[in-house]
Amino acid sequence: MNFTQTLFEALESIASNKLRSGLTVLGIVIGVAAVIAMLAVGNGAQDSITGSISGIGTNLLFVFRGGADDSIRNVKPLTLQDAEALADPFAAPSVAAVSPVLQTNAEVSYGGEVTTTTITGALPSYFPVRNLNVTEGELLTEEHILGRASVALIGTETADALFGRHEGLTGETVRIAGQPFRILGVLESKGGGSFGSQDDVVIIPLTSAQTRLVRRSNADQVDVIFVQAVSAEAVPQATQEISDILRQRHRTEIGADDFTVFSQQDFLSTAASITGVLTIFLGGIAAISLLVGGIGIMNIMLVSVTERTREIGLRKALGARRRDILVQFLTESSLLSLIGGLIGIGLGWLIAYVVGQVAAATGTVFNPRVGVDAILLATIFSAAVGLFFGIYPANRAAGLEPVEALRYE
Amino acid sequence: MTADNVIEVRDLVKTYKMGEVEVQALRGVSFVIQRGEVVSIMGPSGSGKSTIMNMLGCLDRPTSGEYYLDGVEVAKMADDQLASVRNRKVGFVFQSFNLLSRQTATFNVELPLRYAGAMEGRRAKAEDALRAVGLENRMTHRPTELSGGQQQRVAIARAIVNNPAIIMADEPTGNLDSRVGREIMSLLLNLNKDRGTTLIIVTHDPSIADQTQRVIRLRDGLLEAA
Incomplete structure (x- = not known):
């Protein structure tokens, strides 16, 4: 059978039971919308944190008292004299x-x-x-x-x-x-x-x-x-110079600094890793709902196979091969979940937009960003979910014996 | 075997397993049906009537024995090969029509052509078949919009659309009143006369059997001596 016809037939079959198809698709819609919205919120959070760190000041470094861990003893405090020493243009040209x-x-x-x-x-x-x-x-x-x-x-x-x-x-x-x-x-x-x-x-x-x-x-x-x-390029050089001056003044051993130099880049990478984890976490929760939606599709496809046993038997009697039936049901389940995915993308986009509006209304500068990667991911993933969860029901349909299927009431 | 034998079965045995018990539905049946013949298969329920019909229609394989359909041994074919044989050589007419209720008459008739992989001329062939059964005015109707007799005509059109070697009709008039039943029978007989298609009718109705050239009677999985 030709692919367009298969697609057309699958569409017709989906349309023939609109309420059931709609409810089945709902699981995928919610899953995909959650993925899209969560990723958008995660991206937005990242943008906003990055933006606010950049807003702290250009080429900024922070010098704190205390080492990178607690093992450093006899920590000397930072003093005004330390600050004056750092301002020496000859010792610290950067x-x-x-x-x-x-x-x-x-x-x-x-x-x-x-x-x-x-x-x-x-x-x-x-x-x-x-x-x-x-x-x-x-x-x-x-x-x-x-x-x-x-x-x-x-x-x-x-x-x-x-x-x-x-x-x-x-x-x-x-x-x-x-x-x-x-x-x-x-x-x-x-x-x-x-x-x-x-x-x-x-x-x-x-x-x-x-x-x-x-x-x-x-x-x-x-x-x-x-x-x-x-300059921004001089930040690593400046870090080195500050460390040298303070080590000398505090007489610390190498590798046992009693101070910490932190640059904006460090903040950025820390923030990026935090929001990265956040995004993965949110996306993971959303992916679970997508999985649940997939199981819903499998469930309905199994019901549909049982309901249409006679139809499958007839098609086989008329010369449908195993593959023809398999393709028919797989097309249907993938199409169901793809439709759900597309609606879900729209809904997720809407949710992200509303979150942005609410944030703006409460005075927070926060723009959820729906990435092309997220859309592509959701589309491919939802079709794959339909395909994967359709395999079992389709296989069952294709494996039916024509005699048994025709006799089924 | 001669070229005129469209069906030739030898010592056909079919055993079903019902849990622990083995049931012998066919215990060694042999007969020949010639091209263009009209044959009815009769017998009380449990005689192996439906089993022989499933075998002849290539829906099922015998446990042992030989079956030549149109000169080809089909008894040991794989599933997909059998599907292809059904598609090209056998047209089915069922008691309950078995049409796709959501699709138009034309679509239903086209279905075997689709599985045959035909790309072009499908629509025209389907319409020719519908004309042959006298449904030229009902081509775009769905089965729900057709009477029982018209639905069975669509099913017959579907059976002949691929120009099969045999038409297997399983109680084709069983769901119809007697007047419409007579019309359907005469349509089937006319198709046999015009096209020379071998017609095999499974029935328990003697008045149907009387209209066929030969009756094959089954009892307890064996041929009853004529």
């Missing part, structure tokens, strides 16, 4: 800017409103390194640092939490851990990141943080040193 910070969580209050947020003690160099700006007021200056001024820059989200707005706040006074700070300006919004908001921050002068908020055993101790490399 380093463009250095900015040490102190960080702590503290309660910030205004009137009756209280919120807990990250307080960053920073120097003026922090703003270009982190790519920060103000929408109103001004940034920290050297005078604020020298004067240990009680001034603060506030992120839009913190401002919203305390004031219910993020405009016209310059000059207001908030209390940080009970001490009054005058608002110097409001930071430009950086948008929602996947690591929590980058807008839920308060920045005060490093010197003020040292004396008033963060009590450390060593007065010059800092928590993180932000380093900007001269």
Whole structure:
């Protein structure tokens, strides 16, 4: 039999029992829609995390205290002097800017409103390194640092939490851990990141943080040193230079660093592996529902074979060979599941779109992305599911004895 | 055997296994049917009537014995070869018509041509066959839109469309009232007369058997002496 005719006959057979075909196909529709939507959400999450990491600042490196594992003893803290040493243009030519910070969580209050947020003690160099700006007021200056001024820059989200707005706040006074700070300006919004908001921050002068908020055993101790490399290509070179300088200053043994240099690339690859696992996990769950849909197809095809035993017998009496019957039923099951797959792709796309809209409505920048690879995968996979789960029923149909089949009531 | 023998069976035995018990449906049957003959096969139920019809129609293989259909030994053919023999040499007419109810009359008649692998001229051949059974005005009707007699005509058209050597009719008038039954019988007899197609009718109705040239009677799996 000619392939187009076989296809046409299979279509007719599917159309002849629309309700049953529809319900059978539903399993595949849901499975494929789940796969498409989950992969789209996973891709979107990856894009958004990558985007927010890129937004942290260009060519950025982070220097933390402590080694890669817990086995390093006598960890020396990072200090302001370490930061100054890293800024030496002769020892570290790949380093463009250095900015040490102190960080702590503290309660910030205004009137009756209280919120807990990250307080960053920073120097003026922090703003270009982190790519920060103000929408109103001004940034920290050297005078604020020298004067240990009680001034603060506030992120839009913190401002919203305390004031219910993020405009016209310059000059207001908030209390940080009970001490009054005058608002110097409001930071430009950086948008929602996947690591929590980058807008839920308060920045005060490093010197003020040292004396008033963060009590450390060593007065010059800092928590993180932000380093900007001269270019993205210079990041590995800068990492090397920073490590050399700090090893010398901390007198550590080779391979026993008591500090960690982390670059944006490291963050990116970590995030990519996390979202990769997430995507596989989501896709796996979706694949299970596709499997269940496939079993549904097998079930219905078995029923259909039993119902049409006489028809199969007749076809055999008229000269249908084993292969003709096999092809007929396999075409039907593959077609069923392919139709389900196509509808599922549409539905999955719709779900991904709705998720994107909901995310946008709640202010999260998150775009689920339906990839061509996912569509191809779903199409091929759904047809394969139909083919695979159709093999057993089709084989049963093809193996029927014509005499028995004709006599079947 | 001579070229005029379209069917020649020798010592045909068929044994069925029903669980532990072996049932001998045919115990050694031999006969010859000549080309163009009209033969009826009669016998009470359990006589091996349907078994011999399944053998002659190549739907089943004998346990032992020889069967030449149109000069070819078919008793030991494989399934797909048998399918091909059925397709080219045998036309079936069943008691319950056995048409595909979702398809048109033309499609039903075309079906054997499809399995024969014919690509061109199928439609024309099917329409010729339908004209031969007097259904030129019902070609696009579905079986549900046809009367019993018309459905059986479609089935007959389907049986003759490949120009088979024999037509096997199993109680062809069993589901029809006597008037329509007579029409169908005369149609079958006319086809035999016009085309020379060998006609084998399995029946228990003596009035049908009377219209055939020869009656083969079976009893307990053996030929009854005429």
